[in-house]
Amino acid sequence: MEMRNVKLILSYDGTEFHGFQTQPNLRTVQGLLQSTLEGIVGHSVSIIGSGRTDAGVHARGQVVNFSTSSRVPIEKWPIVLNTKLPDDLVIQDAELVPDDWHARFHATGKEYRYRIDRSPYTDVFLRKFCHHVPYPLCIEPMREAARQLVGRHDFTSFCAANTPVTNKVRHLYAVELIEEGTLLTIVCRGEGFLYNMVRIIAGTLLDVGRGKLSPDEIPGILAACDRTHAGLTAPAKGLTMWKVFYT
Structure with missing residues (x-):
């Protein structure tokens, strides 16, 4: 199926996270969001972040993007994800972006x-x-x-x-x-x-x-x-x- 590039804006309380970047056996923003998305779309997902934050650092407007074949309507992504995510990680907005759009390189x-x-x-x-x-x-x-x-x-x-x-x-x-x-x-x-x-x-x-x-x-x-x-x-x-x- 055709892949779509989805941009998300997220906020998180970094207190209980070991930073943004995925680390083995540690609770991270990227790791948690990635596993949650994979449970929803049924295929592997690679989260691209605008940048890393360290353990204990918070975000009000972190930006990520990922590619998916899921047909979930773009306006439904915050609702779908926020019902699955814990209270210290919240999706604020979602947007379809061009296939070559990159959260880090286009910042x-x-x-x-x-x-x-x-x-x-x-x-x-x-x-x-x-x-x-x-x-x-x-x-x-x-x-x-x-x-x-x-x-x-x-x-x-x-x-x-x-x-x-x-x-x-x-x-x-x-x-x-x-x-x-x-x-x-x-x-x-x-x-x-x-x-x-x-x-x-x-x-x-x-x-x-x-x-x-x-x-x-x-x-x-x-x-x-x-x-x-x-x-x-x-x-x-x-x-x-x-x-x-x-x-």
């Missing part, structure tokens, strides 16, 4: 958000999705440091030391800080991101907010191309893959 950019709870005590309703930082933060220096990161730079200092990618030059379109009461959100938009890049940016900006680093030190950290010059990697639970952009 033109991504937005990640790192959320920080600044309340004196852990908010029980935010604890799974925010990094709790009860000490005072100076926001304006953090904003100034964030502006230093915008543009095309070698982000070697802002990615995990064991990152296998050779070319670590990336273009950040925006790094913004949004305050909503005690909630502080670091918004990062760019053409692409390196392993742990947003979490290291968040950890570095937190150091600026605590007065451990000056905004003026950011260009030197970038130029050093040395992971040890930047801040700590902020915890995974504060990070959400917010949106994937396509032309």
